[in-house]
Amino acid sequence: MTDSIKILVVDDESVVVRSCKRILETEGYEIDGASGGREAIITMEKKAYDLVITDLKMPEVDGITLIRWIKKSRPDTGVLIITGYPSQETIKEALELGIIDYVPKPFTPAVLADVVGRAVEWKKKKVPEEEAKKEEEFPPSMIAELDKMIKSHRNKPGCLIPVLQRAQEMVGYLPPIVQKRISKGLNIPAAEVHSVTSFYSFFTMTPRGDHIIKICLGTACYVKGIEEVLGKIKENLRIDVGGITGDKRFSLEAVRCLGACGLAPVMVIDHDTYSAVSPKKITQILDEYQPVSK
Numbered sequence: 001m002t003d004s005i006k007i008l009v010v011d012d013e014s015v016v017v018r019s020c021k022r023i024l025e026t027e028g029y030e031i032d033g034a035s036g037g038r039e040a041i042i043t044m045e046k047k048a049y050d051l052v053i054t055d056l057k058m059p060e061v062d063g064i065t066l067i068r069w070i071k072k073s074r075p076d077t078g079v080l081i082i083t084g085y086p087s088q089e090t091i092k093e094a095l096e097l098g099i100i101d102y103v104p105k106p107f108t109p110a111v112l113a114d115v116v117g118r119a120v121e122w123k124k125k126k127v128p129e130e131e132a133k134k135e136e137e138f139p140p141s142m143i144a145e146l147d148k149m150i151k152s153h154r155n156k157p158g159c160l161i162p163v164l165q166r167a168q169e170m171v172g173y174l175p176p177i178v179q180k181r182i183s184k185g186l187n188i189p190a191a192e193v194h195s196v197t198s199f200y201s202f203f204t205m206t207p208r209g210d211h212i213i214k215i216c217l218g219t220a221c222y223v224k225g226i227e228e229v230l231g232k233i234k235e236n237l238r239i240d241v242g243g244i245t246g247d248k249r250f251s252l253e254a255v256r257c258l259g260a261c262g263l264a265p266v267m268v269i270d271h272d273t274y275s276a277v278s279p280k281k282i283t284q285i286l287d288e289y290q291p292v293s294k
């Protein structure tokens with residue numbers, strides 16, 4: 001349960017605030033609402049929040065101005081944005097300011113709960129001590145190679161994404177310790193490195209299994225019953241979204257739309273797309289992916 005996590009939802013559309021409140025309160029969060037940036041700042045001057053979920057386009061004090069204020073005056077508060085246009089251009093400035101992630105509009109309860117849950121988990125991590133321990137898990141030669149690669153990109157414009165791609169190829173994923181080395185090596189704020197890592201779906205912050213299951217929690221799939229499919233997968237594999245099976249055979253990821261809404265509900269395993277998938281088919285589908293001999 002997620003008790004005592006306080007979240008402020010800021011949107012000039014009251015229906016969005018009400019929806020977030022309804023969905024997130026059932027997840028155990030404490031939710032307040034504000035109708036714009038000005039009201040949000042006044043509210044935050046009186047009460048501390050773990051997370052702020054804000055729209056970008058709002059009259060008077062907009063989302064970017066609000067995020068700047070939060071970063072300066074309430075740096076411990078994490079920020080998620082809600083946007084109808086999740087392209088890099090529209091949220092570029094927000095990414096540079098160090099938001100944790102974004103929620104696409106319109107959103108389903110499952111997507112909102114997933115994005116908020118991951119943001120809360122990320123915020124809770126006691127990074128410095130755990131990072132020090134995790135660093136020992138990587139062979140020194142790998143760390144040295146990583147540092148060498150980062151150094152070779154330093155001062156090159158637009159180098160962050162290529163460095164993240166290369167680092168993921170080398171390490172297999174992008175844990176906090178790797179992001180921290182990249183941040184330090186390229187002299188880019190850690191929050192920006194994290195924002196970019198979580199924005200692009202081809203980056204992962206957790207180790208992946210031999211087969212990657214991507215389950216779509218977008219609106220069309222949600223309406224067609226993807227939650228029951230997800231429940232069956234979780235039951236079969238005994239893992240949650242973001243998890244990996246003990247034998248490293250499967251990892252399970254949630255995505256917001258696979259671009260095949262007409263075939264909903266949809267899931268993808270590696271490069272295979274399964275359309276109109278139902279809970280009854282899950283066991284048979286998973287059985288097709290035999291363990292990979294090592």
Ligand code: FES
Nearest residue numbers: 216218221258260
């Ligand atoms: S919503 Fe699932 S594929 Fe688009």
